[in-house]
Amino acid sequence: MALLEIRNLHARIANKDILRGIDITVKAGEVHAIMGPNGSGKTTLAQVLAGRPGYEVLSGEVLFEGKNLLAMKPEDRAREGIFMAFQYPVEIPGVGNAYFLKAAVNAVRKHRGLPELDAMEFLSLIEDKMKLLGLDDSYMKRGLNEGFSGGEKKRNEIFQMAVLEPRLAVLDETDSGLDIDALRVVANGVNSMRNKERGMLVITHYARLLHYIVPDYVHVLAGGRIVKSGGKELAEELEKTGYAGLGIEESPHAPTPAAVGH
Amino acid sequence: MAVTVSLTDPYVAEFQSFAKASDATEPEWLRKLRSAAITSFEKTGFPTLKNEDWKHTNLAPVARTPFRFEPRAEPVRIPGDLIEAYTFGVLKCSQLVFVNGNFAPKLSYLRWLPEGVRVRSLQEILHFDPSALERELGKHAAFDKNPFTALNTAFLQDGAFVHVPRGRIVEEPIHLLYVSTSRDPAAVSYPRNLVVMEDESQATVIESYVGLDKGAYFTNAVTEIRLGNGALVDHYKIQRESEAAYHFSNTGVLQGRGSTMTSTSFNLGGGLVRNDTSALFSDQGGNLALNGLYLLHGAQHCDNHTFIDHATPNCTSLELFKGILDGRSRGIFYGKILVRKDAQKTNARQTDKNLLLSREAFADSTPGLEILADDVKCAHGSTVGQLDENAIFYLRSRGIDEEAARTLLTYAFAAEIINQVKVASMRIKLDQLVLSRLPGSDVIQEAL
Numbered sequence: 001m002a003l004l005e006i007r008n009l010h011a012r013i014a015n016k017d018i019l020r021g022i023d024i025t026v027k028a029g030e031v032h033a034i035m036g037p038n039g040s041g042k043t044t045l046a047q048v049l050a051g052r053p054g055y056e057v058l059s060g061e062v063l064f065e066g067k068n069l070l071a072m073k074p075e076d077r078a079r080e081g082i083f084m085a086f087q088y089p090v091e092i093p094g095v096g097n098a099y100f101l102k103a104a105v106n107a108v109r110k111h112r113g114l115p116e117l118d119a120m121e122f123l124s125l126i127e128d129k130m131k132l133l134g135l136d137d138s139y140m141k142r143g144l145n146e147g148f149s150g151g152e153k154k155r156n157e158i159f160q161m162a163v164l165e166p167r168l169a170v171l172d173e174t175d176s177g178l179d180i181d182a183l184r185v186v187a188n189g190v191n192s193m194r195n196k197e198r199g200m201l202v203i204t205h206y207a208r209l210l211h212y213i214v215p216d217y218v219h220v221l222a223g224g225r226i227v228k229s230g231g232k233e234l235a236e237e238l239e240k241t242g243y244a245g246l247g248i249e250e251s252p253h254a255p256t257p258a259a260v261g262h
Numbered sequence: 263m264a265v266t267v268s269l270t271d272p273y274v275a276e277f278q279s280f281a282k283a284s285d286a287t288e289p290e291w292l293r294k295l296r297s298a299a300i301t302s303f304e305k306t307g308f309p310t311l312k313n314e315d316w317k318h319t320n321l322a323p324v325a326r327t328p329f330r331f332e333p334r335a336e337p338v339r340i341p342g343d344l345i346e347a348y349t350f351g352v353l354k355c356s357q358l359v360f361v362n363g364n365f366a367p368k369l370s371y372l373r374w375l376p377e378g379v380r381v382r383s384l385q386e387i388l389h390f391d392p393s394a395l396e397r398e399l400g401k402h403a404a405f406d407k408n409p410f411t412a413l414n415t416a417f418l419q420d421g422a423f424v425h426v427p428r429g430r431i432v433e434e435p436i437h438l439l440y441v442s443t444s445r446d447p448a449a450v451s452y453p454r455n456l457v458v459m460e461d462e463s464q465a466t467v468i469e470s471y472v473g474l475d476k477g478a479y480f481t482n483a484v485t486e487i488r489l490g491n492g493a494l495v496d497h498y499k500i501q502r503e504s505e506a507a508y509h510f511s512n513t514g515v516l517q518g519r520g521s522t523m524t525s526t527s528f529n530l531g532g533g534l535v536r537n538d539t540s541a542l543f544s545d546q547g548g549n550l551a552l553n554g555l556y557l558l559h560g561a562q563h564c565d566n567h568t569f570i571d572h573a574t575p576n577c578t579s580l581e582l583f584k585g586i587l588d589g590r591s592r593g594i595f596y597g598k599i600l601v602r603k604d605a606q607k608t609n610a611r612q613t614d615k616n617l618l619l620s621r622e623a624f625a626d627s628t629p630g631l632e633i634l635a636d637d638v639k640c641a642h643g644s645t646v647g648q649l650d651e652n653a654i655f656y657l658r659s660r661g662i663d664e665e666a667a668r669t670l671l672t673y674a675f676a677a678e679i680i681n682q683v684k685v686a687s688m689r690i691k692l693d694q695l696v697l698s699r700l701p702g703s704d705v706i707q708e709a710l
Contacts (some may be wrong), residue, residue, distance in 0.1 A: 075664065076669075089656065092674060093678070094677040095670055095671070107660075108661045
């Protein structure tokens with residue numbers, strides 16, 4: 001059974017049709033990249049998978065390990081093993097990072113019939129993972145993403161993912177706003193989590209991230225549809241020719257891949 | 263011809279018999295003070311909604327209830343374990359307990375205090391050493407514009423007197439615990455506290471007002487705090503009255519040169535609550551941090567008025583109030599900062615933020631600045647809003663259920679005020695108190 005099956009998914013937000021028939025199948029152990037220009041529906045796809053209120057699914061279905069994902073509440077999706085790394089993680093002053101993450105870990109463990117972790121067990125669980133993402137102790141005491149730089153927020157997303165150990169990770173433009181050093185740290189964190197059981201959907205505008213997180217499959221999204229699928233060489237091709245090489249018009253406001261540099 | 267009975271009459275009549283009984287023993291200055299106060303009350307009466315200062319708080323239920331005042335009643339005996347819930351666990355502190363306004367020596371204890379420091383019941387000082395009060399009592403909480411302060415001043419007879427001489431540092435907090443029981447007919451008490459901090463002295467003073475049952479009564483409290491030059495006070499007020507109770511309070515602060523006052527209040531109880539806080543900088547370099555949390559549900563009504571008088575240069579006042587309003591509750595914040603002409607280099611900030619948890623809850627926030635000096639840094643702001651849906655979704659996307667996410671965010675909103683509390687065991691207690699008031703708190707508490 002596939003880990004994730006998206007079949008003919010149509011979705012809209014604020015009465016605007018965004019996804020117009022998406023089909024993607026992710027098997028355990030696979031990393032799929034979804035590339036596309038601004039406005040192609042990348043973030044909508046991620047939000048629909050995570051269950052954000054306001055996104056309306058018009059037709060199609062999404063099965064997660066054979067279960068109807070779209071019928072689940074966002075928290076149940078997380079407990080079942082879906083993790084979304086947000087493009088713009090929110091800041092929540094007053095909720096400590098450590099407190100928040102422990103609550104999340106225990107919510108997931110409870111759902112899976114595992115005993116909840118106490119403070120000591122939790123600390124030993126996160127210790128190595130903090131090192132992996134280069135987060136020091138002071139970070140745990142701070143408010144959730146409070147005053148974090150863009151890079152710190154993204155590292156925190158991947159750190160949470162490392163601690164929550166999802167079955168499927170959806171990374172929404174995790175590379176946006178990262179300098180090359182931060183990108184390496186984040187990619188390293190993601191790569192350390194690749195294994196035979198886990199699937200990943202890596203959503204990005206630029207091929208740059210895919211130099212560090214090398215996907216098994218690449219899908220190009222445009223106008224709410226997958227217009228081309230292939231192996232990792234598709235990302236390289238896109239890097240050379242740009243979306244225009246595939247006959248896709250870029251939104252005039254979006255920077256071209258070439259302008260970002262490597 | 264219609265005959266209307268003035269609502270002030272019963273109080274004035276009561277005062278006459280009260281004064282008669284007190285006259286023999288009381289010094290002239292105190293009799294004059296009382297008499298000036300009752301005259302002021304008689305003149306102003308109970309304000310109506312037309313009065314700008316009282317426009318959100320309908321006083322009719324208070325004014326119409328004939329509250330009984332029994333200053334010399336046999337004290338109600340309360341077993342010690344009953345008040346345990348209102349103390350702060352392992353906190354080492356001196357504690358004065360008052361039951362229905364009267365000092366309860368058996369429930370009170372003093373820890374070791376530095377030489378010359380006095381922590382006493384006001385009644386005792388009034389009886390044995392009233393001259394110790396003459397220069398301070400009634401000087402820092404004006405009664406001419408506040409009829410409740412006038413009543414308190416007219417009828418005051420017990421409370422706490424804290425006097426810290428020059429340079430003395432009281433390390434352990436002083437807890438003034440006012441417990442009330444409901445009586446039939448409903449009764450009023452007039453707690454009166456006077457805290458005098460001489461130059462360079464330091465202390466932590468905690469005022470608690472709690473109801474032991476769910477009945478009705480009226481607490482009309484006044485606290486005066488004077489800080490000498492360089493004095494430092496951490497002040498807390500925790501209001502957990504019965505939800506059928508009326509709680510009116512006035513805290514008047516006078517700050518000397520380079521003094522520092524931090525005051526944090528928590529309003530969790532009470533049915534109809536009005537808190538006035540006023541501070542006057544009488545000399546340069548004073549610092550004031552004034553924080554407050556009002557957490558209301560049901561039909562609770564809590565009206566907070568603050569007035570900060572920057573009369574001298576180089577003083578700083580930072581004010582942060584937060585309201586969490588559920589049910590049909592009403593939370594009011596009315597703040598005023600006056601920066602007088604000579605008060606250059608004033609730094610003043612005033613913020614009030616409200617979180618509405620239900621459609622029927624109501625918040626009214628009126629921050630205000632009146633600036634007469636030209637070289638100052640002043641800002642004010644207020645917000646009334648709901649929980650951030652993006653934040654709720656973020657938490658849910660990590661496996662935290664919606665109710666817990668809402669509770670957690672509400673708690674986080676309150677935590678900014680709770681975290682101002684420097685006394686650890688008190689902070690923990692307040693954490694629990696606030697959490698226990700939020701729906702779905704069991705989930706959150708488990709994780710804490």
